[in-house]
Amino acid sequence: MAKHFLKVIAGIDTHSDTHHVAVISDTGEHLADKEFLAVGSGYRKIVEFITSFGTVLAIGVEGTGTYGAELARVLTGEGLQVLEVMRPNRQYRRLHGKSDPLDAYQAAEAALAGSGTSLPKARNGAVEAMRVVRAERSTAMRARVAVITQIKSILVSAPDTLRSRYRGMTGTAIIAAPEKSRPGGDLKDPLNTTAIVLKRLARRYRALAQELALIDTELDALVTAHAPMLRDLRGVGTDTASQLLVTVGDNPERITTEAKFAALVAVAPIPASSGKTTRHRLSRSGDRQANKAIHHIALVRMSCDARTKTYVSKRRQEGKTSKEIIRCLKRYIAREIYDQLLHPHPAPAAGELRALRTAKNITLQRAADTLHIWPSTLSRFERGLTRDDHFFQRYSDWLNTN
Structure with missing residues (x-):
């Protein structure tokens, strides 16, 4: 078969000074492997080496966030599909040995099988x-x-x-x-x-x-x-927003479902039942720093968000422990953040409610007393300094009926 009709998959084992590249066919046949320097000229030679065998279906790269970060950017810039592959587990290495060519071929085989692969972060924005x-x-x-x-x-x-x-x-x-x-x-x-x-x-x-x-x-x-609208969410500040954005990367579309995002930030519920006990716990995998950010958001909402306080009180009456309540809150927060990341929507125009209140000659104190909140809190809400979509609807309904 002519080379230009051959469909190939490449695997790359990355290191600080060199990268080892292996190429296999779409049927799994080992074609060739070679080592290149981890520099600009080496990256160009890698592209030439891989494309010389035929049409490139995918390239599995180890360590796209570390040693392979620049290589992944170069390959993506050439229009090639790059997949991040997990490093071989210890059992595989005990059975097959350990060397750069073996690791490179294993990366190519993982990309061919689609097992243990994911889209890497873009890292270009x-x-x-x-x-x-x-x-x-x-x-x-x-x-x-x-x-x-x-x-x-x-x-x-x-x-x-x-x-x-x-x-x-x-x-x-x-x-x-x-x-x-x-x-x-x-x-x-x-x-x-x-x-x-x-x-x-x-x-x-x-x-x-x-x-x-x-x-x-x-x-x-x-x-x-x-992502200015991300901070419109209750309890999300600059520190937590930046951490969540870093966890997701410059290309959030690579996380295709909300469940995958929950797993990424370590808030996906996992069955932990035994005998007569039926319960769930949170996943201990995923990005721990992102999990810490979501935990902080949950604590903030539990202390100052009226809707969250009502939810916590209801759950306590049902016999839930604090850990179980926070677990449920984290899952809800992850769902809300994912929706805002992929489909950002601005906060409701609270300034319109302030104009409506003034037009109806309703004082700030009267509105605050009726809605059972502090006047200063209501003032901050009307000026757009805080966001609460649930309260916006309640406030809007009250103004329209008075």
């Missing part, structure tokens, strides 16, 4: 920028925590003359005080050295705080430009 910024933010947050911990640790064993200055101080006060001090004297004296070190640590803390403020501003701008 605003979400990739968010991922990089969040990575920087994570290290800055840990560094700031380390600084405050070290300051408190040093003060524990510091001379009493120095400890007495900061006794009773907490929070930012214990950071601001050393920064304003003017230590000096012989470095051989532990008192002087400790005071100097505390001042330097306090300056480091302030620098990290300023860096974090800048990072948060940049992150807020990225979320506003890419």
Whole structure:
């Protein structure tokens, strides 16, 4: 059979310096394998090598989020279908051995069978920028925590003359005080050295705080430009929104169903029944950071969202535990977020209700008393600072009947 009529599948085992490529036919026949440098010229040679065998149906690539990220971008740019494949499990490696050619052929066979494969993240847009910024933010947050911990640790064993200055101080006060001090004297004296070190640590803390403020501003701008409506959902802020966007990637359409999204963010219910006990638990797989973000949203709604409070109260009366209630909330939140990611819809125009209330000469206090909420809460809602679609409908119905 002529090569240009052959249909082939490629598999690539990626590393930091080299990539090993294997090519098989659509019937599973091993055709060839070769190693290439993980550089721009190497990527071009990989494309030439794979396409020289015939029509390329798919390319299975290991590690599209790490060593294979740039290669996946290049292959996609050439119009080739790239699939992310899981690394061979230990049982497979015990039976078949371990080498770069074997791993590359296994990746090709996985792409041919369609087992253990998924569409990789695009990593070419605003979400990739968010991922990089969040990575920087994570290290800055840990560094700031380390600084405050070290300051408190040093003060524990510091001379009493120095400890007495900061006794009773907490929070930012214990950071601001050393920064304003003017230590000096012989470095051989532990008192002087400790005071100097505390001042330097306090300056480091302030620098990290300023860096974090800048990072948060940049992150807020990225979320506003890419998915501003996501933060319209109750309890979703910049931090949680950016994490969920990073988990999904620049191409959310790769997650084809809401159930797949629930599995991705580790809120898919899994049967955990035994004997007379019938129950479910949440999946422990998926992105743990995305699960943490959804957990935070659930806690926020449980504390300040009237509809969620009503739901929690109803579930408690049914005998549900707090863990079970939060599990149910997470599943609902995941469903809501998925719908907003794939089909974003703006919040209802609460400003129209404010105009209607004013036209009917109804004071803010009267409306708040009737609806059983604080006037300040109602004011924020009318100005579009908070979103609650359920309350919008209730408020609208009340105004139209008065």
